[in-house]
Amino acid sequence: MSLELADEQWKAQRILKHALQSDKISHAYLFSGPSGTGRMEMARYFAKALFCNADGWDACGECLECRKFEHGNQSDLIMVAPDGQSIKIDQIRELQRSLSYRSTQRGRVVYIIEAAEKMTIQAANSLLKFLEEPVSPIVAILLTDNGQAVLPTIRSRTQWVPFLPMLPEKMLERLTSEGASPLLARAAVQLSSGLDGARQILQQNGFAEIRNLVIQLGKESTSRFTAAMITAQQQLFKTDLANHMDLLLSLLTLWFKDLTQFQAGRQDKLVFIDQLEWISSNAYNRSFAGWVSCMEHVLEAGKRMRANVSPQLAFEQLLVNLQEG
Numbered sequence: 001m002s003l004e005l006a007d008e009q010w011k012a013q014r015i016l017k018h019a020l021q022s023d024k025i026s027h028a029y030l031f032s033g034p035s036g037t038g039r040m041e042m043a044r045y046f047a048k049a050l051f052c053n054a055d056g057w058d059a060c061g062e063c064l065e066c067r068k069f070e071h072g073n074q075s076d077l078i079m080v081a082p083d084g085q086s087i088k089i090d091q092i093r094e095l096q097r098s099l100s101y102r103s104t105q106r107g108r109v110v111y112i113i114e115a116a117e118k119m120t121i122q123a124a125n126s127l128l129k130f131l132e133e134p135v136s137p138i139v140a141i142l143l144t145d146n147g148q149a150v151l152p153t154i155r156s157r158t159q160w161v162p163f164l165p166m167l168p169e170k171m172l173e174r175l176t177s178e179g180a181s182p183l184l185a186r187a188a189v190q191l192s193s194g195l196d197g198a199r200q201i202l203q204q205n206g207f208a209e210i211r212n213l214v215i216q217l218g219k220e221s222t223s224r225f226t227a228a229m230i231t232a233q234q235q236l237f238k239t240d241l242a243n244h245m246d247l248l249l250s251l252l253t254l255w256f257k258d259l260t261q262f263q264a265g266r267q268d269k270l271v272f273i274d275q276l277e278w279i280s281s282n283a284y285n286r287s288f289a290g291w292v293s294c295m296e297h298v299l300e301a302g303k304r305m306r307a308n309v310s311p312q313l314a315f316e317q318l319l320v321n322l323q324e325g
């Protein structure tokens, strides 16, 4: 098993390496950082090293424990993930039962809780009870997008391990090396804080079409109202693209942001870099504040849709607002 992580994760790696090398293993860790930063890979790597009969950060890959781990037969590794929207108290009770059974049997037990911020209050309180009475050979690894969203009582009983988002430039480099279109990847990295998220966006059906439509709507919306209305009706609401409204609105926000970036002299930051010619000849049609209020109108439209206003109605209202500035 090799561990392929971005350089940003040196801090997390240092904390865990040090724990293993000095044999000072905490009974609970909180891996906090956006998805796509390698939290699960790191958790599994760490767990494997904890089980391995050899000492140190890198598991030997040869002992019985390593072989069990590699074949997915390491029964002392317990995984907990949300059941639907949340992690429920029954899941934590089940975990507790497995732990008490296993820890009386043999050596170390490791459990990994994914999306730990999704524990219900009851589940978190139940977990807290056994975090408070640590049994030494048990190691908990809690993974979360947002460590601040985890109950403070749990946070204070775990060692914080930070996972930092990858820099957009690095994500872009990585995605294009994987074969993604540079133009699409440029947009995807702006829409996601992590590599996995950006990959998912790139794999979405119609992402390229949505981007093209956003360019057209972006251009028409501020000067050619009727054309924009027709484009929305024909190419958005009569097609499957209407199912990707969140993505479309996020991209439209980036479109207007590009116009502010251009005014601010940051051409290298443009997302729609292939539209530089149009952007350079139209960026001063409105003031900087004017483009910012376009971005606000788009956000507002998204809010209205989430509040169950019909998407078409909210979008047409958005076009009116963009036209008026």
Ligand SMILES: [Zn+2]
Pocket: 051, 052, 053, 054, 059, 060, 061, 062, 063, 064, 065, 066
């Ligand atoms: Zn080993």
